[in-house]
Amino acid sequence: MSDQSLRPGEIPAPLGTGATIGILGGGQLGRMLACAAARLGFKTNIFEPAMRCPAGEVAAQVFSAAYTDRMALTAFAKSVDVITYEFENIPTSALDLLGRLKPIRPGRRALEVSQDRLTEKDFLNEMGCQTAPYAAVDDLVSFEAAIEKIGTPSILKTRRLGYDGKGQLRLTKAEQAQVALDYIKGVPAILEGHVNFSHEVSVIAARGLDGSVAAFDPGENVHLGGILSTTQVPARLTPSHQQDAILMAAKLLNALDYVGVLAVELFVTNSGLIVNEIAPRVHNSGHWTQNGCTVDQFEQHIRAIAGWPLGDGKRHADVIMENLIGDAVEQVDSLAREPGTAVHLYGKADVRPGRKMGHINRVRPAQA
Amino acid sequence: MSDQSLRPGEIPAPLGTGATIGILGGGQLGRMLACAAARLGFKTNIFEPAMRCPAGEVAAQVFSAAYTDRMALTAFAKSVDVITYEFENIPTSALDLLGRLKPIRPGRRALEVSQDRLTEKDFLNEMGCQTAPYAAVDDLVSFEAAIEKIGTPSILKTRRLGYDGKGQLRLTKAEQAQVALDYIKGVPAILEGHVNFSHEVSVIAARGLDGSVAAFDPGENVHLGGILSTTQVPARLTPSHQQDAILMAAKLLNALDYVGVLAVELFVTNSGLIVNEIAPRVHNSGHWTQNGCTVDQFEQHIRAIAGWPLGDGKRHADVIMENLIGDAVEQVDSLAREPGTAVHLYGKADVRPGRKMGHINRVRPAQA
Numbered sequence: 001m002s003d004q005s006l007r008p009g010e011i012p013a014p015l016g017t018g019a020t021i022g023i024l025g026g027g028q029l030g031r032m033l034a035c036a037a038a039r040l041g042f043k044t045n046i047f048e049p050a051m052r053c054p055a056g057e058v059a060a061q062v063f064s065a066a067y068t069d070r071m072a073l074t075a076f077a078k079s080v081d082v083i084t085y086e087f088e089n090i091p092t093s094a095l096d097l098l099g100r101l102k103p104i105r106p107g108r109r110a111l112e113v114s115q116d117r118l119t120e121k122d123f124l125n126e127m128g129c130q131t132a133p134y135a136a137v138d139d140l141v142s143f144e145a146a147i148e149k150i151g152t153p154s155i156l157k158t159r160r161l162g163y164d165g166k167g168q169l170r171l172t173k174a175e176q177a178q179v180a181l182d183y184i185k186g187v188p189a190i191l192e193g194h195v196n197f198s199h200e201v202s203v204i205a206a207r208g209l210d211g212s213v214a215a216f217d218p219g220e221n222v223h224l225g226g227i228l229s230t231t232q233v234p235a236r237l238t239p240s241h242q243q244d245a246i247l248m249a250a251k252l253l254n255a256l257d258y259v260g261v262l263a264v265e266l267f268v269t270n271s272g273l274i275v276n277e278i279a280p281r282v283h284n285s286g287h288w289t290q291n292g293c294t295v296d297q298f299e300q301h302i303r304a305i306a307g308w309p310l311g312d313g314k315r316h317a318d319v320i321m322e323n324l325i326g327d328a329v330e331q332v333d334s335l336a337r338e339p340g341t342a343v344h345l346y347g348k349a350d351v352r353p354g355r356k357m358g359h360i361n362r363v364r365p366a367q368a
Numbered sequence: 369m370s371d372q373s374l375r376p377g378e379i380p381a382p383l384g385t386g387a388t389i390g391i392l393g394g395g396q397l398g399r400m401l402a403c404a405a406a407r408l409g410f411k412t413n414i415f416e417p418a419m420r421c422p423a424g425e426v427a428a429q430v431f432s433a434a435y436t437d438r439m440a441l442t443a444f445a446k447s448v449d450v451i452t453y454e455f456e457n458i459p460t461s462a463l464d465l466l467g468r469l470k471p472i473r474p475g476r477r478a479l480e481v482s483q484d485r486l487t488e489k490d491f492l493n494e495m496g497c498q499t500a501p502y503a504a505v506d507d508l509v510s511f512e513a514a515i516e517k518i519g520t521p522s523i524l525k526t527r528r529l530g531y532d533g534k535g536q537l538r539l540t541k542a543e544q545a546q547v548a549l550d551y552i553k554g555v556p557a558i559l560e561g562h563v564n565f566s567h568e569v570s571v572i573a574a575r576g577l578d579g580s581v582a583a584f585d586p587g588e589n590v591h592l593g594g595i596l597s598t599t600q601v602p603a604r605l606t607p608s609h610q611q612d613a614i615l616m617a618a619k620l621l622n623a624l625d626y627v628g629v630l631a632v633e634l635f636v637t638n639s640g641l642i643v644n645e646i647a648p649r650v651h652n653s654g655h656w657t658q659n660g661c662t663v664d665q666f667e668q669h670i671r672a673i674a675g676w677p678l679g680d681g682k683r684h685a686d687v688i689m690e691n692l693i694g695d696a697v698e699q700v701d702s703l704a705r706e707p708g709t710a711v712h713l714y715g716k717a718d719v720r721p722g723r724k725m726g727h728i729n730r731v732r733p734a735q736a
Contacts, residue, residue, distance in 0.1 A: 038426045336671070
């Protein structure tokens with residue numbers, strides 16, 4: 001039964017021991033979600049086109065098929081009690097099919113908003129959130145109008161399928177427009193204005209099936225080469241900014257009638273917080289919760305989509321999360337010897353530059 | 369290659385990402401070991417005679433076969449890099465076969481000692497540990513001699529295959545000897561004298577492949593009906609008793625040339641610490657470490673058997689672990705709402721009286 005078949009206001013029963021969580025995507029986020037699900041007595045089935053995947057190793061069943069394989073999608077949906085995902089770029093046709101068979105949590109609205117940078121920016125501004133100035137780019141004419149409005153330096157970003165800095169191009173002069181359009185092969189895009197920010201923070205928040213909301217303490221993020229490098233808690237935030245950030249996340253969760261964990265990336269500027277982007281899923285910048293909270297972001301997400309009460313995400317320690325990217329994973333032996341350090345690896349055999357191989361959490365007693 | 373084929377003093381290389389841990393036994397301990405292994409980038413294969421098992425749901429592969437199935441045992445051994453176990457009563461013939469193909473950690477000596485209560489008691493006394501007074505019981509004649517030596521009240525325990533109070537019988541009068549012998553069907557047993565103790569504690573300690581040793585803080589255990597009910601840290605122990613307990617565990621680990629996690633149950637008495645029993649594996653009384661330490665007992669065991677450095681098991685919180693036995697699991701909805709409480713369920717569908725269905729850890733800031 002999909003969530004659509006419920007009467008308005010009706011809350012589905014929580015899933016019990018032995019129920020099966022379906023996850024679209026078999027990467028490291030799926031792997032850590034599956035382990036969190038196991039902790040709560042659930043089984044996990046994974047849908048993933050790639051033949052071998054990190055999450056498959058901790059799943060009860062793996063469906064290795066394309067997102068266009070309607071028979072495989074149907075079998076997957078029938079094998080699970082609820083469907084969630086570890087990445088937002090799931091083809092709409094697959095979602096249409098799956099959504100008729102089983103509840104998809106978080107729901108379609110969250111995916112529509114986060115799959116398209118223009119829809120996302122429009123939504124955020126409607127919600128009263130500040131964003132970078134932006135304009136749609138569909139062709140050279142609209143691009144030139146966008147440059148006129150936004151100025152340079154600015155960033156051209158494809159509306160869809162971007163992650164870890166992919167599908168982005170920095171524009172320093174208006175004359176680069178044609179080259180930039182050719183580079184992104186003319187797909188729909190937006191031009192984003194430069195934001196003068198001191199640092200980036202993110203809020204990982206969750207909303208339960210009953211509408212209750214909980215947020216982890218904001219983390220402070222440092223990116224290198226477009227990829228998250230470290231997240232540190234506590235973040236440098238004034239008490240009022242910290243409160244603003246959490247209230248903003250809660251407002252977005254409610255507006256999207258959201259179920260599960262949502263990540264909100266924010267720039268800290270002299271004129272307040274500016275939303276960079278949102279991700280409708282557990283997020284790399286929330287990995288610190290594994291060793292800083294009694295209930296981490298993965299379990300919080302599973303609790304939410306299973307209709308359980310949200311757990312206690314209070315932070316009991318200061319944590320610096322550091323991604324192990326590419327051959328940084330080769331330091332694991334010395335990292336594993338560090339007092340207060342937890343090592344998390346994703347089981348990926350091939351080390352490639354820019355590939356997320358694992359992460360560490362350096363844990364220190366919380367400063368009062 | 370088994371550990372036996374190494375030169376004396378040679379330490380095998382640590383297992384790397386993608387290596388496979390083999391676990392004999394597919395219960396909840398295996399399930400939690402498999403999740404800890406996944407955290408470090410390993411796959412897990414399970415050998416378990418029962419068709420559906422808690423650990424199988426988070427394993428890469430499950431071998432469902434009897435311990436007498438030599439083909440299945442061989443295939444299992446060939447599929448993994450190292451073999452460990454979640455229970456100590458593995459048939460010797462299976463161990464013989466497996467040990468020729470792959471390293472078994474902890475090794476055979478630990479199993480020999482812990483599989484037989486008489487061997488265990490002899491070993492502990494040789495090591496200078498205090499135990500309850502005991503005597504071997506093989507027949508009515510030796511039983512009567514044992515009663516003469518030990519007195520009543522005392523406890524008759526089968527030498528093998530006892531757990532959670534099974535295979536035990538309390539003797540209050542010498543005249544009950546024949547009935548007691550009949551009850552245990554005349555299998556080899558020991559008679560144990562009564563120990564006047566104030567409470568029970570256990571030490572969960574680990575030894576790495578390099579001989580390094582680490583111990584978690586001792587926990588204080590309460591049993592109900594022969595089954596562990598709660599474990600609390602910190603335990604009520606004088607500083608000198610705490611040190612004694614940890615040094616004793618370290619001594620046993622070294623004497624057994626042990627690799628992995630060992631549990632030592634101790635009675636606290638007016639005349640010092642008395643060893644109740646040892647278990648060559650992760651232990652129910654160590655579940656508190658999941659929410660009280662950066663590296664818990666499951667990861668510590670995996671680190672040890674994989675040849676990794678032992679992790680930081682320092683306690684960062686006070687914890688009360690409570691088992692959810694039988695229909696106690698039905699309280700899970702209200703338990704999941706408690707601030708500071710972590711819920712752990714094992715995925716067992718059938719609720720039966722006395723069956724361990726899960727546990728909770730109630731976490732509080734550590735008192736200085």
